[in-house]
Amino acid sequence: MRNTKIPAIPSTVTLIKDAAELINSYPQVPLTVDCAIFGFDDNKLKVLLIRSDLEVCHGKWSLLGDVVHATEELDDAAYRVLRERTGMTDVYLKQVHTFSALNRHPGGRVVTVAYCSLLNIRHHELQITENELHWQHVRSIREKDMAFDHKLIIDTSYQWLQKSIQEHPLGFNLLPEKFSLRELQTLYEAILNVELDRRNFRKKFFSMDFLIDTGEFEEDVKHRPGKLYQFDFAKYEKTKRKWIGIDF
Amino acid sequence: MRNTKIPAIPSTVTLIKDAAELINSYPQVPLTVDCAIFGFDDNKLKVLLIRSDLEVCHGKWSLLGDVVHATEELDDAAYRVLRERTGMTDVYLKQVHTFSALNRHPGGRVVTVAYCSLLNIRHHELQITENELHWQHVRSIREKDMAFDHKLIIDTSYQWLQKSIQEHPLGFNLLPEKFSLRELQTLYEAILNVELDRRNFRKKFFSMDFLIDTGEFEEDVKHRPGKLYQFDFAKYEKTKRKWIGIDF
DNA sequence: CTTGTATGTGTAAAAAATACACATTTTTGC
DNA sequence: GCAAAAATGTGTATTTTTTACACATACAAG
Numbered sequence: 001m002r003n004t005k006i007p008a009i010p011s012t013v014t015l016i017k018d019a020a021e022l023i024n025s026y027p028q029v030p031l032t033v034d035c036a037i038f039g040f041d042d043n044k045l046k047v048l049l050i051r052s053d054l055e056v057c058h059g060k061w062s063l064l065g066d067v068v069h070a071t072e073e074l075d076d077a078a079y080r081v082l083r084e085r086t087g088m089t090d091v092y093l094k095q096v097h098t099f100s101a102l103n104r105h106p107g108g109r110v111v112t113v114a115y116c117s118l119l120n121i122r123h124h125e126l127q128i129t130e131n132e133l134h135w136q137h138v139r140s141i142r143e144k145d146m147a148f149d150h151k152l153i154i155d156t157s158y159q160w161l162q163k164s165i166q167e168h169p170l171g172f173n174l175l176p177e178k179f180s181l182r183e184l185q186t187l188y189e190a191i192l193n194v195e196l197d198r199r200n201f202r203k204k205f206f207s208m209d210f211l212i213d214t215g216e217f218e219e220d221v222k223h224r225p226g227k228l229y230q231f232d233f234a235k236y237e238k239t240k241r242k243w244i245g246i247d248f
Numbered sequence: 249m250r251n252t253k254i255p256a257i258p259s260t261v262t263l264i265k266d267a268a269e270l271i272n273s274y275p276q277v278p279l280t281v282d283c284a285i286f287g288f289d290d291n292k293l294k295v296l297l298i299r300s301d302l303e304v305c306h307g308k309w310s311l312l313g314d315v316v317h318a319t320e321e322l323d324d325a326a327y328r329v330l331r332e333r334t335g336m337t338d339v340y341l342k343q344v345h346t347f348s349a350l351n352r353h354p355g356g357r358v359v360t361v362a363y364c365s366l367l368n369i370r371h372h373e374l375q376i377t378e379n380e381l382h383w384q385h386v387r388s389i390r391e392k393d394m395a396f397d398h399k400l401i402i403d404t405s406y407q408w409l410q411k412s413i414q415e416h417p418l419g420f421n422l423l424p425e426k427f428s429l430r431e432l433q434t435l436y437e438a439i440l441n442v443e444l445d446r447r448n449f450r451k452k453f454f455s456m457d458f459l460i461d462t463g464e465f466e467e468d469v470k471h472r473p474g475k476l477y478q479f480d481f482a483k484y485e486k487t488k489r490k491w492i493g494i495d496f
Numbered sequence: 497c498t499t500g501t502a503t504g505t506g507t508a509a510a511a512a513a514t515a516c517a518c519a520t521t522t523t524t525g526c
Numbered sequence: 527g528c529a530a531a532a533a534t535g536t537g538t539a540t541t542t543t544t545t546a547c548a549c550a551t552a553c554a555a556g
Contacts, residue, residue: 015303019355022302027318028276031359054270055263070275071357074348098346098361100322107267109319111279113346166492182502188494199505200545204494207543223502224553240496244414245513246436246452248488430533447536448514455512471533472522493544 032112033078034065034150036096036157037086039121039135040174043186046121046135047154048085056106057147061136063154065112078115085133092118092173096160097153104149116157118173139193165191167244169210172231180218180226181205210236280360281326282313282398284344284405285334287369287383288422291434294369294383295402296333304354305395309384311402313360326363333381340366340421344408345401352397364405366421387441413439415492417458420479428466428474429453458484 016022037048049061064085068077074095082091093115100111121135138158143151165171171187172179185201188194205211211229218225264270285296297309312333316325322343330339341363348359369383386406391399413419419435420427433449436442453459459477466473 014301015306016301017303019302019304019353021355023278023353023355023358026278026280026315026358029279029316029318030271030274031277031279032274053262053264054267055265056267058263067274068277068348070277071350073350074346074359095345097343098322100316102319102321105267105271107269107271110271110274111322163492166494166496168496180503192491194491197546198503199547202504203506204544208496221502222554223500224504224551226503236496243440243442244411246414248414248416248456248484428534445515446534447516450535451537452513469533470523471531472520472535474534 030108030110031068031074032065032110033068033074033081033115034063034112034153035078035081035093035115035117036063036154037082037117037119038138038157038161038174039119040187040190041121041135043190045138045158045174045190047138047141047158049134049136051132052147054106054147060147061134061145061150062147063150068113074113078113078117082117086119088119088123092170094164096157099149099153101149106148112153114153114157116160118161118170120174120176122176162192169231169233169236172233178214178216178228178230180228182226184229278356278358279316279322280313280358281316281322281329281363282311282360282401283326283329283341283363283365284311284402285330285365285367286386286405286409286422287367288435288438289369289383291438293386293406293422293438295386295389295406297382297384299380299382300395302354302395308395309382309393309398310395311362311398316361322361326361326365330365334367336367336371340418342412344405347397347401349397354396360401362401362405364408366409366418368422368424370424410440417479417481417484420481426462426464426476426478428476430474432477 039046039048048064050064052058052060052062064081066077066081066084068074072080075093078093078095079089079091082093083089094117096114096116098111098113102109104110104112138154141151141154146154161170165188171184171191174187175183181202184205185196185198188201189196210232212232214228214230216228218228283296287294287296296312298312300306300308300310312329314325314329314332316322320328323341326341326343327337327339330341331337342365344362344364346359346361350357352358352360386402389399389402394402409418413436419432419439422435423431429450432453433444433446436449437444458480460480462476462478464476466476
């Protein structure tokens with residue numbers, strides 16, 4: 001046993017009187033946020049890209065992002081980007097990772113905080129003007145078409161999403177409020193890049209007991225319409241368990 | 249189906265010629281790293297704290313951290329902090345989260361990137377001089393004893409650790425290279441704050457088949473010595489699986 | 497009204513997780 | 527050296543979860 005008791009405050013240490021002065025002595029860096037905004041359409045996972053407005057990145061694609069204002073928190077900056085670009089205010093958004101490679105921006109050092117955002121691709125009000133904005137199939141993105149380190153950021157965010165969607169009910173943010181089990185399954189299959197057994201998939205979700213049967217059915221499909229369900233977020237929040245189990 | 253083809257490059261957009269000038273126009277913020285350095289001792293998970301050197305935080309404890317240098321990557325800054333403070337170079341280190349609350353530092357805005365580090369508490373060469381440094385039992389930390397938002401950073405890092413230790417073989421970084429199954433189990437019990445069945449715990453780890461029987465036994469214990477094992481990281485890296493399974 | 501297509505359902509087998517008890521080995525104290 | 531204390535090491539039965547797999551049904555389209 002060592003150091004279990006909290007030692008007394010030593011009197012010999014010189015304390016810094018002016019915290020603001022200390023901070024003024026720090027080097028400063030430009031800070032941005034970049035949002036990997038995912039949507040689900042045509043049975044594919046897509047990410048929202050914009051033409052880079054930098055000449056040195058001419059023709060390349062970029063994630064939506066912006067500089068973080070002097071008195072703005074990171075989450076707020078990311079929400080602002082989403083609001084300005086999609087018109088949506090209630091969007092799923094989580095911080096994923098911070099990237100700081102010295103050469104990641106051609107103009108000099110910029111540190112960026114990457115966010116993952118999930119939205120219903122048919123629900124927002126994008127202004128896709130002048131072909132600036134584009135929903136790109138995630139698995140078809142090539143490194144050389146992307147500006148900065150945005151291919152790396154997308155890969156990181158996508159891997160984060162693949163992992164998270166298995167452990168948390170994130171995926172519903174990509175679907176309409178009411179969805180069929182087929183839509184849910186194709187979503188999982190697209191994101192995880194696997195084929196799932198339909199009966200076992202349904203059994204799994206029904207046994208979780210978070211799906212509310214709306215009594216409604218699909219419309220405008222050219223086959224037998226499936227039942228529409230809602231995810232019971234309230235019940236999930238109340239009953240979700242913390243223990244996962246050791247497994248690696 | 250919408251927007252599946254990549255649109256042509258529009259000719260109407262005005263491109264920014266000077267990327268460096270653009271960056272110069274960005275607001276800048278001081279950036280730091282803070283390391284939640286965890287160790288395992290006396291059957292408890294501990295975190296390494298230091299007396300705050302700020303007068304406004306007089307008597308409070310702080311994580312080890314430092315400002316990020318102008319041409320330094322975040323990981324390098326965190327490694328530097330670890331090297332300078334513990335003398336260790338091969339330390340487990342992962343970025344956890346970036347904190348940006350406007351009032352988190354009394355001297356003004358500072359954004360900090362939190363790292364989680366795991367090390368063998370008996371293995372490093374800490375200079376615990378003048379009672380500056382202190383291994384503190386994680387679950388006994390009180391908000392009011394911590395400087396800045398470091399209680400929040402510790403909580404976030406600890407939760408990250410609780411989750412990660414169940415999914416990845418991180419915990420071995422907290423143990424000696426050769427360890428007994430009891431040590432491993434008490435580590436898991438301390439971090440997860442649960443009691444585990446000894447037989448099932450052993451069965452689980454043996455069935456993973458990553459433990460190498462060293463043929464050696466514990467020494468200096470006052471009871472029947474247990475066998476010592478090593479974790480086979482090489483085998484783990486080769487055979488680890490990616491598919492987790494939907495479960496929430 | 498026939499064809500095509502996707503929905504909806506159940507069971508058996510295998511695998512994994514859980515609950516649970518006793519003999520063995522070593523140290524310590526007498 | 528012997529008894530007591532303490533922790534190691536092991537197996538089985540039960541339950542739960544996961545997996546594999548096939549057919550009847552409902553609706554749309556022609």
